Amino acid sequence: MGIINAVRKTIAYQKRNGTRAAFFAALERVSDKIKNKYEFVPCNEAALNEQREEYKLLAKAGNCAMFSIVVPLFNTPEKYLKEMIESVINQTYGDWELILADASPKPLDLAREYGEKDPRIKYYHLDKNAGISENTNKGIEKATGDYIGLLDHDDFLTPDALYEVSRVIRKSMKQNKLSVYRSCPVRLIYSDEDKYDDSKGKYVEPHIKPAFNMDLLLSNNYICHFTVMRADVIRRLKLRGDYDGAQDFDLFLRACAEATLEMPAASGQIAHIGKILYHWRCHSASTAANPASKTYAYEAGKKALLDLCNRYRIKSEVEPLPHLGFYRINYVPNIFSCRSDVGCVGGKILNKKGRIAGGAYTKDKSLMYAGLPEGYSGGLQHRASLQQDCYAVDVRCIAVREDLIPVYEQITGVKYENSYICALDGTLDGKVSTGDGLSSFTPDAIVEMSIRFGEEMKRRGLRVVWDPKAVKRVK
CATH class of the missing domain: 3.90.550.10 (Spore Coat Polysaccharide Biosynthesis Protein SpsA; Chain A)
Incomplete structure (x- = not known):
């Protein structure tokens, strides 16, 4: 039953998302199975x-x-x-x-x-x-x-x-x-x-x-x-x-x-x-x-998200993602106009090998999904392809609420530019970005600034959101 279901899933995924996406999804599945052998250990x-x-x-x-x-x-x-x-x-x-x-x-x-x-x-x-x-x-x-x-x-x-x-x-x-x-x-x-x-x-x-x-x-x-x-x-x-x-x-x-x-x-x-x-x-x-x-369940999930957005007067569109049961909320015109709880939003940084080299950070300064290849979703739960809260986002690919721009400039020491929106709309995709004011800083310094800004958001009771769809490439 497992092999037959796997084949069915791959064929259905290819029909929905194309051959290239299906290839990477299948490759990731095989890789995960090799790496992650599981045995449930019950309470003794x-x-x-x-x-x-x-x-x-x-x-x-x-x-x-x-x-x-x-x-x-x-x-x-x-x-x-x-x-x-x-x-x-x-x-x-x-x-x-x-x-x-x-x-x-x-x-x-x-x-x-x-x-x-x-x-x-x-x-x-x-x-x-x-x-x-x-x-x-x-x-x-x-x-x-x-x-x-x-x-x-x-x-x-x-x-x-x-x-x-x-x-x-x-x-x-x-x-x-x-x-x-x-x-x-x-x-x-x-x-x-x-x-x-x-x-x-x-x-x-x-x-x-x-x-x-x-x-x-x-x-x-x-x-x-x-x-x-x-x-x-x-x-x-x-x-x-x-x-x-x-x-x-x-x-x-x-x-x-x-x-x-x-x-x-x-x-x-x-x-x-x-x-x-x-x-x-x-x-x-x-x-x-x-x-x-039960594909009807995923339509019902989208409907539930739309209802929630309407309930809280969040003007948005709900977009189904390639994997069934996963969604993306596109805020109109942007997340800050819809969500007063969000202080900043950031994307992911890809190195020249197309692997994650920056983006979402945890409290201990660890990079989430570090080294994950472009095209991979992050495993069975596809978490690396989903919008989510995090402790901090990379200051090289970030959008900041207008009233917090002075805080960003004080922490980084550089003039603020909305690098997130450029990464999201594709104007940075496929290009190597070296001309911004942060290019002279070491990787460790970038992480430190990112964490400090994230901590400031937490101190103010604001949420930090990571959006993997916004991609910025660096050397």
């Missing part, structure tokens, strides 16, 4: 037992957040249904309820039997199949937990999933000196995930996610699974049937945009757990195995 039994003991102490003290796991069912094969339910039953953290909202034409006997055996498992056979969003909303209405998590009917959790989520919540509660879980500042928690190849019985394609990154989310639903949201937030926002296929993406966009575009301190409201807690099952009918099997 001793650690799981420690978690179980810790939960008992929390339960005895009455200090537990209650989790509702909502699963919409529809003609779920018994094998998948059993593994999904058992993955919840086997959680080391025991204060949970499993809400099974079944829209199958006939009730699923196995699901009903589980509900009869364990009072924490609540089975509801719905009157009709109203679509994935409305079916899930029916489950959410039945949920009584402080936090609500979403689980697909053919996927499964690691046994430490709820324990790890509870740790994040308890830490926030302690820091904020709170006692009622429903008033916890954390509104959304997400973890890393991988895929389970059903035909081979092995775990593949780990998705190791970054800390919360709003502009990356505007490019792709990188949050995905396992996601838990505070009950009052998910009840208020709900899933929307008009976005079926991208209903989770639409929900996450709205929940995160509230925290980042309307409220301060998003870092305290959205948390990432850097651990794989969710296994996304791949089988012949799943989107995980064959993304093209």
Whole structure:
């Protein structure tokens, strides 16, 4: 199944994006598979037992957040249904309820039997199949937990999933000196995930996610699974049937945009757990195995982004990228006129070999995607081809908000020029740029200036955005 799917994906990609792009995409895929061999290492039994003991102490003290796991069912094969339910039953953290909202034409006997055996498992056979969003909303209405998590009917959790989520919540509660879980500042928690190849019985394609990154989310639903949201937030926002296929993406966009575009301190409201807690099952009918099997989902994703932009009066166009489910927002006339949260935007620097030599930097001054060849997207998640927040951008390819130009000139010591727009519109593409005022500085000095300017943006509470479509070439 893997080889056949790979061939299908390559042919479909070539039809959409051309032979040259398909060649580089295939080359990158082969390179990634050679370099990145993956083996999922589960939490060992001793650690799981420690978690179980810790939960008992929390339960005895009455200090537990209650989790509702909502699963919409529809003609779920018994094998998948059993593994999904058992993955919840086997959680080391025991204060949970499993809400099974079944829209199958006939009730699923196995699901009903589980509900009869364990009072924490609540089975509801719905009157009709109203679509994935409305079916899930029916489950959410039945949920009584402080936090609500979403689980697909053919996927499964690691046994430490709820324990790890509870740790994040308890830490926030302690820091904020709170006692009622429903008033916890954390509104959304997400973890890393991988895929389970059903035909081979092995775990593949780990998705190791970054800390919360709003502009990356505007490019792709990188949050995905396992996601838990505070009950009052998910009840208020709900899933929307008009976005079926991208209903989770639409929900996450709205929940995160509230925290980042309307409220301060998003870092305290959205948390990432850097651990794989969710296994996304791949089988012949799943989107995980064959993304093209649900192309309508990607149209729904674009629609969700357009709706969000309209909601926040962001004049823009949403452009689908070559890889399905990935997007680019083109701001009209520019990002500063649309986003008051952005202080600067920068592109990438390519050396004479066509490899990334400058662009987005992390706090420790590391260059993101350093040395990546032109035409490569950055791996399975294509992150090097996406707009995203970063700590700093290269001062040689940058656009700065007008009121911050004096700050740029003070830090760099050179007159400001909008080098980003020139790189974006192609006037620098294919040319070697040596005449700007920064050409005499050493690479280390460039990095230092870039970091200092990025730090100044952070100090002012402004976002730094990297846009890989803007390309500047240097010697």
